[in-house]
Amino acid sequence: MGYIRFENIVKNFGSTQVLKNINLDIEKGQLVTLLGPSGCGKSTLLRCLAGLETVTSGKIWLDGKEITNVEPRKRDIGMVFQQYSLFPNLTVEKNVAFGLQLKKMSKNQIDTKVKEMLEIVGLGDKGKNYPSQLSGGQQQRAALARAIVTEPKVLLLDEPLSAIDALLRKSLQMEIRRIQRETDITAIFVTHDQNEAMVMSDMIHLLYDGKIEQSAEPAQMYARPATKFAASFIGSYNIISSEEFQKMTGTKAESETIAFRPESVKLSEERPDETDSYVFRGKIVDGIPQGNVYRYGIGCEGVRIHADVLFQETGLLRDFTECWLSIRKEDCILL
Numbered sequence: 001m002g003y004i005r006f007e008n009i010v011k012n013f014g015s016t017q018v019l020k021n022i023n024l025d026i027e028k029g030q031l032v033t034l035l036g037p038s039g040c041g042k043s044t045l046l047r048c049l050a051g052l053e054t055v056t057s058g059k060i061w062l063d064g065k066e067i068t069n070v071e072p073r074k075r076d077i078g079m080v081f082q083q084y085s086l087f088p089n090l091t092v093e094k095n096v097a098f099g100l101q102l103k104k105m106s107k108n109q110i111d112t113k114v115k116e117m118l119e120i121v122g123l124g125d126k127g128k129n130y131p132s133q134l135s136g137g138q139q140q141r142a143a144l145a146r147a148i149v150t151e152p153k154v155l156l157l158d159e160p161l162s163a164i165d166a167l168l169r170k171s172l173q174m175e176i177r178r179i180q181r182e183t184d185i186t187a188i189f190v191t192h193d194q195n196e197a198m199v200m201s202d203m204i205h206l207l208y209d210g211k212i213e214q215s216a217e218p219a220q221m222y223a224r225p226a227t228k229f230a231a232s233f234i235g236s237y238n239i240i241s242s243e244e245f246q247k248m249t250g251t252k253a254e255s256e257t258i259a260f261r262p263e264s265v266k267l268s269e270e271r272p273d274e275t276d277s278y279v280f281r282g283k284i285v286d287g288i289p290q291g292n293v294y295r296y297g298i299g300c301e302g303v304r305i306h307a308d309v310l311f312q313e314t315g316l317l318r319d320f321t322e323c324w325l326s327i328r329k330e331d332c333i334l335l
């Protein structure tokens with residue numbers, strides 16, 4: 001049994017079933033992500049664990065004990081939300097000390113712990129500031145410190161970075177990961193951003209329509225999506241029907257749907273001499289720079305696919321629109 005276990009969890013809001021028999025085990029000390037599109041039930045699952053929602057049926061276990069009907073404050077769970085939830089009228093120090101005071105610790109112990117925690121989250125010099133005097137990223141670090149200073153069994157993070165701009169968001173992702181490792185806390189992170197899930201997690205649980213679509217380590221999820229939805233949500237896969245595949249490559253497909261990543265498609269002027277690859281003709285329709293790669297839209301016998309080519313290699317393709325494409329058979333995922 002995992003440190004956290006969701007067992008046959010169903011949650012209805014009126015006549016709408018939002019969680020459809022979720023079974024999930026989470027190991028101690030891991031950071032796992034609940035990833036999925038808006039409305040798939042991620043926050044509801046998290047809120048059921050925290051006790052902020054009751055489950056319609058099923059059981060929740062934490063550290064060997066069933067907590068399905070335990071009061072929220074007795075579950076020993078810390079939370080950080082998207083909105084900055086600090087008390088505006090208290091300094092950062094006092095915000096972080098709050099949970100420790102409830103635990104009736106001595107003033108000396110509280111001061112030491114607060115100081116330690118503020119150092120860990122990189123706010124050692126901001127203890128006397130009020131939340132309004134901090135940036136968004138600093139406020140979220142303070143919220144994180146407040147949530148983990150009491151050493152809860154689990155830390156829940158519900159889209160804590162979604163209100164933060166892209167650049168700072170990247171550095172905070174690394175910070176949260178470092179703090180989680182340093183404190184060895186078990187954490188569940190909710191996001192709809194696949195890149196965020198990739199860089200942060202030990203395990204990703206992909207949710208779709210109230211169900212777990214796939215659970216895998218990030219690299220595995222990226223390289224081997226198990227369903228059409230997983231392939232469409234992770235890594236911008238090309239998803240082609242068997243008829244389209246046959247039209248495009250002239251080869252009969254081995255499954256109903258074939259998926260391959262844009263970076264698996266190689267483009268060349270000359271016909272490549274490759275065995276164990278599908279080789280076929282196409283016409284470049286457009287190209288859009290996307291960071292370090294150029295994403296080409298290519299028409300192949302009426303089927304449109306995407307191919308990513310490293311920016312420095314794109315010169316090759318500037319002067320012609322007809323090209324050869326090759327995809328290694330092992331890079332094609334049969335769905």
Ligand SMILES: Nc1ncnc2c1ncn2[C@@H]1O[C@H](COP(=O)(O)OP(=O)(O)OP(=O)(O)O)[C@@H](O)[C@H]1O
Pocket residue numbers: 013018036037038039040041042043044045192
């Ligand atoms: N208290 C509620 N009453 C009625 N419906 C609700 C309630 N809370 C959530 N829902 C519905 O349950 C579904 C799942 O919501 P949830 O917030 O869990 O999704 P999510 O995956 O976290 O999405 P997002 O990323 O947009 O927050 C949505 O259709 C939502 O409208």
